[in-house]
Amino acid sequence: MTQGTLNQQSQVTNEDSNTRGTSDCESRILDGFATRSVHAGYTPDDNRDSSSVPLYQSVAYGMETAERGDALAGGETAGFSYSRVANPTVAVLEQRLAALEGGSSAVAVGSGMAAVSYALLCAAEGGGRIISPTDLYGASVDAMETFFPQFGIHTDFVHDINDLAEVESTIGPDTRAIFAESVANPSTEITDLKPLADLAHRHGIPLIVDNTIPTPYLLRPIEFGADVVVHSTTKGITGHGNALGGVIIDAGHFDWANGRFPQFTANELVVSDERHGQWHSFASRFGKDAYIRRIRIKYVRTFGAVMAPFNAYLSLVGLETISQRVRQQTVSALAVAEHLRTLPHVTHVNYSGLADHPQHALAEQYLPHGVGQILSFTVDGDETNVYRILDHTKLFSYVPNIGDARSLIVNPSRITHREVPEVYRIAAGVSDNLIRLSIGLEDVADLNADLDQAIANAY
Known part of the structure; x- marks a missing residue:
């Protein structure tokens, strides 16, 4: 050897x-x-x-x-x-x-x-x-x-x-x-x-x-x-x-x-x-x-x-704080997902932790404490509206990462999934109108307010 x-x-x-x-x-x-x-x-x-x-x-x-x-x-x-x-x-x-x-x-x-x-x-x-x-x-x-x-x-x-x-x-x-x-x-x-x-x-x-x-x-x-x-x-x-x-x-x-x-x-x-x-x-x-x-x-x-x-x-x-971090991020992610569903111009929210999600039973079976800090949503209009949302956020960082203590935002079709063939992207719901969020440890009210003003300014 x-x-x-x-x-x-x-x-x-x-x-x-x-x-x-x-x-x-x-x-x-x-x-x-x-x-x-x-x-x-x-x-x-x-x-x-x-x-x-x-x-x-x-x-x-x-x-x-x-x-x-x-x-x-x-x-x-x-x-x-x-x-x-x-x-x-x-x-x-x-x-x-x-x-x-x-x-x-x-x-x-x-x-x-x-x-x-x-x-x-x-x-x-x-x-x-x-x-x-x-x-x-x-x-x-x-x-x-x-x-x-x-x-x-x-x-x-x-x-x-x-x-x-x-x-x-x-x-x-x-x-x-x-x-x-x-x-x-x-x-x-x-x-x-x-x-x-x-x-x-x-x-x-x-x-x-x-x-x-x-x-x-x-x-x-x-x-x-x-x-x-x-x-x-x-x-x-x-x-x-x-x-x-x-x-x-x-x-x-x-x-x-x-x-x-x-x-x-x-x-x-x-x-x-x-x-x-x-x-x-x-x-x-x-x-x-x-x-x-x-x-x-x-x-x-x-x-x-x-x-x-x-x-x-x-x-x-x-790792020493993973329990506390992920627990809070998961609670906040659910709150942000629920808030996004109330906003004009948001056409769909992807978050399997929502109570009426088709996979709710699987979430309860495998993830009884929540599905994590990641969610995504689509907006109406076209890709220029997505760009405006990204450019107008003040608290969310435009970063191709997830799981950070800071909240992050990105457009997957152009960044994290750019190399995926279009037929696979579309089948997975990764359209040009999709935005992904990674929820951090900031106050939920501040995160929601940031999304509110960014989406409003984009239209």
Whole structure:
């Protein structure tokens, strides 16, 4: 095994409590979500008793002796040697997010799109196919529509991910994964996770879910059968618009050696000991952890979309207030959505948290505490009216981001979904008259007043 592989095969095991050496009593203390968001994955006495997670801004770490260096490189002992594969600050974030999502392990990466790309490529590499709706974040659609095919990986897009008959009709021998957003961006349509997961598992394929919008505070897809969860930690997890990042979280229960995924059962030098004639595949070496180990060892180590330690530190700081932030933003988003419906020139509001929304029953089932801070709405007139609204807001920032403590506004068809083919955009409701909002922590009355004056000035 190469030195860069390090010992992350043993380092990031992400126990459910995510604190190494935690007793059963201490694990019960960490049961609460808000408690885990502050404490999971970190032990002060392992870090000179620092109450806050230290920032380990170091590229490499002393291996102490030649014997220990060999054991580190071979994955036979726990520790760190090179930050392209593992960093102590990043490791705490990985363990904490795995704990919050109910996963067994996680790998943090440089951005949300790196998380989506690595998660899907790892499952489908070698010529596999992915099933996905088109009602997704624009860059995800673009990657699957135009870029992944350059690597021999193709996507079968379905009109409605909740139409199980349509989804099942696209499953073939080369299908390697079903991918969906738990709450779609920007329509806020909800994926019916449990039956979709059951369908995937009947065919021996995993369900991979982008859970960025609700965050694990509002929804944990693994509890409903998802096998892999991805996030853009840039958004609601970090919460302050100051640190790019992404994470891939493995539930740890999918069988990657079931015959559909030859990349997991082929022997590979990077996880073997050639000198002693001991050959392994990822499946034989790591069992149910084969997927997340391949993400770290093959994708992060080789492609190098590493999360910076400082970004991990900022994400950890943001996580400490995720419960309070997302709770307030969700309450405010519902209030703004209800207010928008009373305004002239607003023709439709997309927010599945509204009581009369067609997916109200799904919202109650999967998101009883709300569907999050994102909503969108259409206005009458034409695109010039949309431009005027954008230009007249004073409190909302015209920014292509979501999940910030500040409220944000954007026109998706020209910004976040510009690269999506028109037929997909229109089917997803992303017209030139659509405006997306990400609700922050300002007073709702002030946000509503800003929308009132911006819309009035636009006409």
